[in-house]
Amino acid sequence: MSDSPVKLTAENGPDQPPATPELEDLYRGFEKELLVPLWTRIGDLMPQQPVSKAQPHRWEWKHLVELAARSGDLVPVGRGGERRAIALANPSLGGRPYATPTLWAAIQYLMPGEDAPEHRHTQNAFRFVVEGSGVWTVVEGDPVPMRRGDFLPQAGMNWHAHHNSAEQPMAWIDGLDIPFQYDVESQFFDFGREHLSEEEHATPERSRSEQLWGHPGLVPVSQFKASAGSPLLCYRWADTDAALADQLELERAGHPGTVEPGHAVVRYTNPTTAGDVLPTIRVQFHRIAAGVETAPRRETGSSVYQVFDGSGRVTVGEFSWSVQRGDLFVVPSWMPFSVVSEASGSDSDSGALDLFQFSDAPIFSKLNLFREEVGR
Amino acid sequence: MSDSPVKLTAENGPDQPPATPELEDLYRGFEKELLVPLWTRIGDLMPQQPVSKAQPHRWEWKHLVELAARSGDLVPVGRGGERRAIALANPSLGGRPYATPTLWAAIQYLMPGEDAPEHRHTQNAFRFVVEGSGVWTVVEGDPVPMRRGDFLPQAGMNWHAHHNSAEQPMAWIDGLDIPFQYDVESQFFDFGREHLSEEEHATPERSRSEQLWGHPGLVPVSQFKASAGSPLLCYRWADTDAALADQLELERAGHPGTVEPGHAVVRYTNPTTAGDVLPTIRVQFHRIAAGVETAPRRETGSSVYQVFDGSGRVTVGEFSWSVQRGDLFVVPSWMPFSVVSEASGSDSDSGALDLFQFSDAPIFSKLNLFREEVGR
Amino acid sequence: MSDSPVKLTAENGPDQPPATPELEDLYRGFEKELLVPLWTRIGDLMPQQPVSKAQPHRWEWKHLVELAARSGDLVPVGRGGERRAIALANPSLGGRPYATPTLWAAIQYLMPGEDAPEHRHTQNAFRFVVEGSGVWTVVEGDPVPMRRGDFLPQAGMNWHAHHNSAEQPMAWIDGLDIPFQYDVESQFFDFGREHLSEEEHATPERSRSEQLWGHPGLVPVSQFKASAGSPLLCYRWADTDAALADQLELERAGHPGTVEPGHAVVRYTNPTTAGDVLPTIRVQFHRIAAGVETAPRRETGSSVYQVFDGSGRVTVGEFSWSVQRGDLFVVPSWMPFSVVSEASGSDSDSGALDLFQFSDAPIFSKLNLFREEVGR
Amino acid sequence: MSDSPVKLTAENGPDQPPATPELEDLYRGFEKELLVPLWTRIGDLMPQQPVSKAQPHRWEWKHLVELAARSGDLVPVGRGGERRAIALANPSLGGRPYATPTLWAAIQYLMPGEDAPEHRHTQNAFRFVVEGSGVWTVVEGDPVPMRRGDFLPQAGMNWHAHHNSAEQPMAWIDGLDIPFQYDVESQFFDFGREHLSEEEHATPERSRSEQLWGHPGLVPVSQFKASAGSPLLCYRWADTDAALADQLELERAGHPGTVEPGHAVVRYTNPTTAGDVLPTIRVQFHRIAAGVETAPRRETGSSVYQVFDGSGRVTVGEFSWSVQRGDLFVVPSWMPFSVVSEASGSDSDSGALDLFQFSDAPIFSKLNLFREEVGR
DSSP: OOOSSOOOOOOOOTTOOOOOHHHHHHHHHHHHTTEEEGGGTHHHHSOSSOOOSSOOEEEOHHHHHHHHHHHHHHOOOOTTTOOOEEEEOOTTTTTOSOSSSSOEEEEEEEOTTOEEEEEEESSOEEEEOSSOEEEEEEETTEEEEEETTOEEEEOTTOOEEEEEOSSSOEEEEEEEOHHHHHHHTOOOEEEOOSSOOTGGGOOOSSOHHHHHHOSTTEEETTTOOOOSSOSOOOBOHHHHHHHHHHHHHHHHTTOSOSSBTTEEEEEEBOTTTSSBSSSSOEEEEEEEOTTOBOOOEEESSOEEEEEEESEEEEEETTEEEEEOTTOEEEEOTTOOEEEEEEOOSSSOSSOOEEEEEEEOHHHHHHTTOOOEEEOO | OOOSSOOOOOOOOTTOOOOOHHHHHHHHHHHHTTEEEGGGTHHHHSOSSOOOSSOOEEEOHHHHHHHHHHHHHHOOOOTTTOOOEEEEOOTTTTTOSOSSSSOEEEEEEEOTTOEEEEEEESSOEEEEOSSOEEEEEEETTEEEEEETTOEEEEOTTOOEEEEEOSSSOEEEEEEEOHHHHHHHTOOOEEEOOSSOOTGGGOOOSSOHHHHHHOSTTEEEGGGOOOOSSOSOOOBOHHHHHHHHHHHHHHHHTTOSOSSBTTEEEEEEBOTTTSSBSSSSOEEEEEEEOTTOBOOOEEESSOEEEEEEESEEEEEETTEEEEEOTTOEEEEOTTOOEEEEEEOOSSSOSSOOEEEEEEEOHHHHHHTTOOOEEEOO | OOOSSOOOOOOOOTTOOOOOHHHHHHHHHHHHTTEEEGGGTHHHHSOSSOOOSSOOEEEOHHHHHHHHHHHHHHOOOOTTTOOOEEEEOOTTTTTOSOSSSSOEEEEEEEOTTOEEEEEEESSOEEEEOSSOEEEEEEETTEEEEEETTOEEEEOTTOOEEEEEOSSSOEEEEEEEOHHHHHHHTOOOEEEOOSSOOTGGGOOOSSOHHHHHHOSTTEEEGGGOOOOSSOSOOOBOHHHHHHHHHHHHHHHHTTOSOSSBTTEEEEEEBOTTTSSBSSSSOEEEEEEEOTTOBOOOEEESSOEEEEEEESEEEEEETTEEEEEOTTOEEEEOTTOOEEEEEEOOSSSOSSOOEEEEEEEOHHHHHHTTOOOEEEOO | OOOSSOOOOOOOOTTOOOOOHHHHHHHHHHHHTTEEEGGGTHHHHSOSSOOOSSOOEEEOHHHHHHHHHHHHHHOOOOTTTOOOEEEEOOTTTTTOSOSSSSOEEEEEEEOTTOEEEEEEESSOEEEEOSSOEEEEEEETTEEEEEETTOEEEEOTTOOEEEEEOSSSOEEEEEEEOHHHHHHHTOOOEEEOOSSOOTGGGOOOSSOHHHHHHOSTTEEEGGGOOOOSSOSOOOBOHHHHHHHHHHHHHHHHTTOSOSSBTTEEEEEEBOTTTSSBSSSSOEEEEEEEOTTOBOOOEEESSOEEEEEEESEEEEEETTEEEEEOTTOEEEEOTTOOEEEEEEOOSSSOSSOOEEEEEEEOHHHHHHTTOOOEEEOO
16 A cells, blocks of 8 residues: 555545546556545535534633633743643644634733743734733833733734733733644744843833823824734723723614624724734624624634623524633634623623624735625 | 917026027917927926925914904804805915915804804815814714814715804814815815704714724724725814823833924824825824924925914924914925924913924825925 | 905805995904905805816817927027927916916927936826837936837936937927926926936837836836836837727627727726826826717816827817817816717728827825716 | 543653643643643744745656546546646645645646536636647636646636637646635635536637736726736736746846846736735746756745746755756745756757746735745
């Protein structure tokens, strides 16, 4: 038998040529020359619509936090391992740390006083905080405090480190395009300093990036030029919350604003381009008013969601789960997704379900591959 | 003598052909056929650098307000005249209501209870408020309150009207690209309703456009598409003030932010494109710390400035004036401009000089004609 | 009486305030302070649709050539006057050398052996050749031969000169955005060498720019970057002719291609951007099959046309003329334009009417001011 | 033992936490919850520079053609299998029909009189012809003849079929982004008609797309709008050949043109955008003059090359092969590539080595991931 990596078997079947000895002989020739005929693979390679290798799945926050806390005791943070980050592994992606075929999602955990060492990489990244505070991400020397509801984009090749200045551990989620960059082979990674300077251990209320870029519709003339990733290093919860509340208020007053009844959505954008906040990752925040059910929607590309507040029931393709604060779930490419918000014991008066979402949509948009469909 | 509009005279002079009878005869031929030779006009038409037809000039706010108030008594507002707007007429532009060759600037004045009727036009416009409050601009049915420091862009072909719901008259400035559109002949104008509806007489704290677009870096997914003019209809003073203060604070802490020492500048941008807030007009706000003198700067295209707060001394080419709150002045194309901020009796603690600026820079940028020079 | 440039007269009239002594007094105040109220000027400044200052007009080529030839005898070419160029002066633009409010069009004439000295300027320019050959335009040291039907764009700030290496004089037309740049005051002009080098007097069949950029859909990787003006310095007639013939052939075969029956149009584009060939000037070529009448069309902005071949009857607004080879005519902003091609004694077998057109459309497109209307 | 797809083993090692029973227990928890810690995988997932999963490899054309010809006898072409296409399988990509991690390259073979049925798909594709003629690709009803040296782009979701009207079989290569779209899961595929109409069996010399779009720098105004893929369906060899010859001629005359001495490169572009000819695939053609050795170059992303003419020696990373007409080889991400052209018995007088190249560079460029390095 051939030791070629190519293995072909002549089989009678629909759309296959007759399995004759001549065909077998031809297939041996293909194997020898490292060739594979389209007619043996077309159904898998060129399906009539996306059939995801990934599976819908939900991870419960309580388990993530519990395991992260145990890691806090057992696993030091330092040069080499770089981060105490624990990634979601989609059950149908072979045990690899991929939430979806393109996206990485992890819980990161930092103990009081710890520093995660400085590095930079081509992978685009962000942090999102579902609970707690006390950690500062230091980007190119600019310390950015992280608190519940804050979203911190981290475009590729910016130096960054983390520092926990609080008395308690802190957990948050990291999102990156690691699987995508692994597939296309674009990755560069540089190690920086192992420890931050005194100045970078400072704990200001706001980052310098927010002083420059955090004012609506206003740009600093001295720093203004189009950059692929957002120069605004933190989008604060108070702004996101207000934007979502405003959309629902507009709807109540009879004006356009929501994407469908009871469903407000904002997108985080780069103030230098008005495009997506990161070159490969789209980030959006949803608020679904209490008792509202969204229309099923599917799109090319995959998403990871985290419940920020409230509770509800999520349906993705054939799967359905109850979700509550902190839970994460994935929506693979072209699978219909809908959610119903449930009245809950959350500390939100409104009972709305707040969902943080990130996806690989910019890849599809920029390459003319984005497609979406709403409704049943 | 020829009744042709073309008038040519053969004259001996540098770069001119010998003034012979044959040349005279040729020139009569040119006149008859409506022709003009380049060699008689090149110095004027194609100068070595811009030589503006406009002149630097300052208008004092106190005179503008006093005349506007008298107009309030004598000139009704209504269909036909459309607005009680009184425009700056550059002293060297032939008495036409042009602040500069491309820009219109006017004080507009509305008495208590008055409506300025609805219309729309291709001319891009904005309002800026140096003092007072009480007027609402209603844009496509969305009432936008106007208060000191607010900037309201008004992209071409949006229906708009004004309504004064206060007990006092109110004055503000309007900026438009009327001279530019007059020159290139792009103007359309439609009359709308003479009176606003009850609902549009409402006096909300914020416009609906601010609810949708007024959150930093966040866009409403349901409404998001690139538009030539900003969908955000008001940029509030509190945001502008904070952005300027932040730049000066960054400078004090040793970080980049200002354009030169003591000189903060923000630009108003369109959140759907990150470009200029209006297709033909760039709008910026400057804060010059007390006692600071800016470097002379010149650029292609012209600007109009209004002093928002503080006082100082402005130099434009050969002209120089003291300015204080409300005063307006123009900077013609390629004339060096600098300003020194003076400690003043203003109600600003800081003593900074705050300058609102609008210019025709987008025309130059988009057509590859922008050039600037800093320093002596 | 006031010596202010502003002159205001209170008059009773529609949309005017009552002409009282108080109003007269107010108007004296306006004059003193250099102010003009909108209500006295709105109809002129903000018309309901463009009302052009220019007038449709036709210039006959035979007169242009005859006068240019006489200039060849009387007017030397050299530093200062720079070019033996004779510009069309629209009859309603005050005798200024403006074909339209934004565009300059001139016949240029060079005697055997003459050099027109090198210069560069921000004004965007082109040459188009309706007859003859023998002149080379030398752009940044690259000699470009000019022959009947060739179009040579000349983006702003490229050094250029002309050289006639033939035994006969040669005439062609120059198009520039001189009036536009005069109005907005963006002009820079630099003098170069008075005489070309020996090498630049070379007379190659093709320019170097054509070697790099003249291959359809192919760009030279070593030189490829987006530039505001086209790096291709000559668009040859053979290509234009073939492109027009192909559109009419597609139409005959029942396929899309023409803009309307019997009317083919190509646009010259910049191969580094696919946009207009010059930042401010759109250039197109029309072929109207024999006996075809085009639908009236109007658009914002103005055009200049030259008849390249055939003859016909042109209608612009209220004006109508017979035209033949070389004749030029202007179409002011928003005036309806149509043409009927007539069977003619031209050397074209087809009897089609070939029209070269240039316009200021990029200014309108980039500033969101372009509007067009087809049909009656 | 866990039946989770996640398998983790605590091991002592650099950058790994101490392998204690507690750590083992933690890892069991990760497996149960479908989690993978970064510290166990970072070196593989986030390398310091791209380490390609693919391997440099060369396929000899003579073997490809021989096997394709045998397939012509044994494998019918029809609905289901769709194409008699035989793909290159990179030796280190597990036997999958992937030339590189993102690109598919195949030899396609059509017997006299055969039709390959109509379909369309999101995968971007092209054909390139190294020898022969007689096949027409029919795109949206437009028959496009294919001859030696022609390049036919086929942007996603255009209906297309092939027809061989010659007396002989014909072979050519197909390039697609199948692996990329498989990874990101963007694929849609629609079946069209099984047989072409009589009209589509027509064998015109040129396609209608060439009549519209095949003229340098000229676009058809009736059809002009930006499209993601090129509307020009064939780039003919005569143009490519001339463009390459011109670059080498410019070099000989002392002018810029080549990318390095003796090395001419053209890129195929979309005439509606001036961007890459396909949204995800960059296509270039190289001519390396006889005896020239190119500098080693590496870039993010992968390429497939086919020798069009001449012969030479290719070096990719640690691999090196002699190549001649028709041979294909792959250059994985970030591997240095160089080539030396050898005097050969080719029918090219010049002895130059002509290389056709396609790569995934647009993916990297648009997502801000492109990086390249030249030299040793």
